[in-house]
Amino acid sequence: MKRSLTPTQLGRLLGVAALALASYASVLAGEAATQANGALLPRDSLDAAIFRGGLVYANYCVTCHGINADGNGRAARLHNPRPANLRASDKNNAYIALIVRRGGEALGRSPSMPPWGEELTDEQVSDVVAFVRSVNARP
Numbered sequence: 001m002k003r004s005l006t007p008t009q010l011g012r013l014l015g016v017a018a019l020a021l022a023s024y025a026s027v028l029a030g031e032a033a034t035q036a037n038g039a040l041l042p043r044d045s046l047d048a049a050i051f052r053g054g055l056v057y058a059n060y061c062v063t064c065h066g067i068n069a070d071g072n073g074r075a076a077r078l079h080n081p082r083p084a085n086l087r088a089s090d091k092n093n094a095y096i097a098l099i100v101r102r103g104g105e106a107l108g109r110s111p112s113m114p115p116w117g118e119e120l121t122d123e124q125v126s127d128v129v130a131f132v133r134s135v136n137a138r139p
């Protein structure tokens with residue numbers, strides 16, 4: 001039997017999906033769920049960059065660096081050295097952007113940290129840097 005959703009059902013479903021994404025990003029960012037309604041944030045605000053960066057992180061980084069950004073992702077044990085604990089990183093924004101773009105090997109570190117420069121746009125890189133900064137313990 002073929003069943004299709006009514007516009008109302010579809011709207012609800014999309015709403016739930018958007019909410020789930022927003023709260024996922026806010027959990028990653030360690031913020032209250034209500035703060036991370038991305039659609040309501042001004043595009044050029046830091047909060048918006050962190051929100052978008054959380055989505056980049058969830059797509060490209062979480063399997064290794066983990067849901068808490070502490071280096072304990074599901075694939076972490078496959079790598080030696082282990083993925084870095086990004087909460088405890090002592091690196092500045094420029095370094096983080098560099099290793100994200102060029103990967104570990106280009107910086108004399110482990111090739112297990114892949115280069116993302118071909119994959120991510122400049123905005124995605126700066127957003128994910130903002131996200132990493134937001135979960136990082138250092139100012």
Ligand code: HEC
Nearest residue numbers: 060061064079081082083084089090096104109110112113
């Ligand atoms: C396939 C696993 C893997 C993925 C996916 C991955 N990383 Fe990594 N990452 C690593 C490993 C392993 C290291 C540690 C390299 C070393 O110590 O030589 C690392 C190191 C880093 C560092 C250096 C931190 C420090 O304090 O020195 C940063 C920043 C980083 N990763 C960010 C990211 C971001 C952002 C993403 C997503 C765009 C990402 N990584 C995706 C494995 C991964």
